[in-house]
Amino acid sequence: MFIPYPAIISYFRAKQSDMTTVDIKDKSFSISITEEEIRAAVTRIAAKINSDLDGENPIFICVLNGAFMFASDLLKEITIDCEISFVKMASYEGTQSTENVKTLIGLNEDLKDREIIIVEDIVDTGITIETIIDQVKQYDPTDVKIATLLFKPEAYRKDIFIDYVALEVPDDFLIGYGLDYNGLGRNLRDIYTLME
Numbered sequence: 001m002f003i004p005y006p007a008i009i010s011y012f013r014a015k016q017s018d019m020t021t022v023d024i025k026d027k028s029f030s031i032s033i034t035e036e037e038i039r040a041a042v043t044r045i046a047a048k049i050n051s052d053l054d055g056e057n058p059i060f061i062c063v064l065n066g067a068f069m070f071a072s073d074l075l076k077e078i079t080i081d082c083e084i085s086f087v088k089m090a091s092y093e094g095t096q097s098t099e100n101v102k103t104l105i106g107l108n109e110d111l112k113d114r115e116i117i118i119v120e121d122i123v124d125t126g127i128t129i130e131t132i133i134d135q136v137k138q139y140d141p142t143d144v145k146i147a148t149l150l151f152k153p154e155a156y157r158k159d160i161f162i163d164y165v166a167l168e169v170p171d172d173f174l175i176g177y178g179l180d181y182n183g184l185g186r187n188l189r190d191i192y193t194l195m196e
């Protein structure tokens with residue numbers, strides 16, 4: 001039977017958003033933040049950035065891999081002039097943060113005298129964000145701000161102010177919307193919590 005292309009798309013969307021639990025490798029996760037809730041939170045902080053940085057020309061620095069989806073949706077809502085660049089960092093092994101943050105792709109833009117907004121998927125202990133800020137500051141930017149999709153206040157161990165937090169979350173392990181468990185789950189449209 002011939003099914004027109006748009007019908008196929010909406011069939012897969014309906015099927016995926018019906019999922020309330022997902023299994024990845026040895027673990028099960030249950031839905032905790034829906035795509036709609038994420039979208040509303042992203043729109044809210046984008047509006048704040050648009051008003052705070054009106055007249056500026058900031059460079060957003062997206063922290064790969066986890067922030068790719070957030071950065072994409074956030075930038076679509078940014079109406080001021082802006083640029084985007086990428087860094088690649090890794091600190092997690094399995095479901096645990098490690099003290100050892102590795103820089104896999106570094107900065108290569110001219111950040112001197114620019115407004116910088118670091119775009120993170122999640123600030124957990126804060127070790128990664130501190131490492132990135134130290135690296136960015138070496139380029140002598142005008143200002144460095146942080147925009148994060150998720151923030152775990154109970155796990156945070158640093159004093160650095162997080163300028164834009166889309167959603168605060170408990171100290172649980174999350175996947176989806178860019179966040180992974182050993183590389184898997186980044187493609188999920190919603191955010192899921194590890195079930196103990």
Ligand code: IMP
Pocket residue numbers: 066091092097120121122123124125126127128129172173174175179180181
């Ligand atoms: P931090 O250095 O402890 O703040 O951890 C930050 C990085 O660890 C984030 O950028 C994520 O890539 C990863 N991370 C922290 N919490 C989670 C989680 O719940 N799920 C998946 N990745 C996480």
Ligand code: MG
Pocket residue numbers: 063064065066067120121122
């Ligand atoms: Mg990250």
